[in-house]
Amino acid sequence: MTRRCDRRCDACHGGSPSIDSTMPTVVDLLRNVPFLAGLDPRTLDLLASRCVPRAVGEGFTLFRAGDKCTGLYLVIEGKVRIYRTSTDGREQTLAVEGAGRPVAELPLVDGGSYPASASTLEPSRLAFLPRGDFEHAFRSDPDVATAVLTALGTRLRHFVQLVETLAFRDVAARLAMLLADYADRDGRPGDGVVRLELQRTQEELASEIGTARESVSRALKQLRVQGLVIDQEGAQLVLQPAARLRAWARGEG
Amino acid sequence: MTRRCDRRCDACHGGSPSIDSTMPTVVDLLRNVPFLAGLDPRTLDLLASRCVPRAVGEGFTLFRAGDKCTGLYLVIEGKVRIYRTSTDGREQTLAVEGAGRPVAELPLVDGGSYPASASTLEPSRLAFLPRGDFEHAFRSDPDVATAVLTALGTRLRHFVQLVETLAFRDVAARLAMLLADYADRDGRPGDGVVRLELQRTQEELASEIGTARESVSRALKQLRVQGLVIDQEGAQLVLQPAARLRAWARGEG
């Protein structure tokens, strides 16, 4: 099934990397990518001139596990989910990358293929940097190299967390951890609690913590009984502070 | 052979590791570390002069999760297990590093603390490179930087595998995968089968695949019934080729 660009998609039909001056330039976009922060302006310009901006809708698949790697994606806006699929169709998401984060930096440094699949959770704007251009920048500019290095580092730490969670915690605890993460990122704190508008279906939550939809439903009830989820009306959640959620998930509750 | 003391062994904080000055020079040792292969001889000399060789016994704990990172370890000989511990005492090993592999390169690049614990599975010889020296080499020599990068890369790929395994496969399949890995590394192939001397207790295998010892015992029986483990006498295994083990683990059996 082919997805369409959503509105505001001028950029993705511009056949050349030339920039429409009424839009924010690609350089402007890259400037807001922490991954590249600290690069000197000239290299930034250079990179920007090589980047292909793309706007894609929700559910657009960037690549699949095993595909040969063609370049680096940077998330300008939106969310990209990175996941593995099992032979029987279940999915485990490995990471969700938001604005300013790189996707697929791993295969670029070791020359292998993509280790996982990636698709958008929301309509998103991305910058695509073809492999050759990336490698040139990577080799010639030590700042780019260290940027990649720290990106790999945080990814690795994230994975250690993920492994521990899958290995040790039950579904309810995993859900608590996940909600804590969301609360930190999207929640509005106030008065000893956090309000969070959850933009995920239970099906998606289930994939993120490696379980079934029904188990998420039951785990949510369990969290309500525990008082960790104070109130829930549809997607509107009132939560205990993230720290408390995490403490409970670690068994200190 | 004498078996280790218990896992929570406190002897781990043991006294000063003995340093044997009669062993081959540190440069010789480093030369055999693939991690550093390709460095030009002068930098290798420089690094070697900063390395502290250490010989430690079995069950020696190099560091624990959360410790501040003091430097990089290189495994010259032996095996180092990297693992996380849950609050209730269970352990999940994240990796086992053998000769020529670096340990703890992650916290060195991002400045954080160790994300996991590490201890030796066998008496081992290590080279310890203090943090400051590592950072200097890392910054001044691009070859060192790329070496670190590829090390992180392979670690990351390994973790993707690990996550998938934990999320999707049952104990028998995980065990089959693990045996396939061992077969590739230590097995003697011949005549359509692989002979493997397993140097691990079932307890250790259990930790590596995130389960209990008894489950490993039962899973092994299951693999025998399936014909994937053709014969077993103590630690001597006769296995189907690694590829077949992995195929079965993926559900194609």
Next chain:
DNA sequence: CCCCGTGTGTGACATCCGTCACGGCGCGCG
């Protein structure tokens, strides 16, 4: 207003697996 698709709650059930309990086996040592 009805129909339908999507997302959600929940009960029933089977399965996997962790835990406890126990016995056996090999080996080193007194």
Next chain:
DNA sequence: CGCGCGCCGTGACGGATGTCACACACGGGG
């Protein structure tokens, strides 16, 4: 030789959780 100890095999049992089945709530179109 007997004993202790580490390791392994296996039965029993219960808890967690995946699966199936179904009801309900909601919203958008005919």
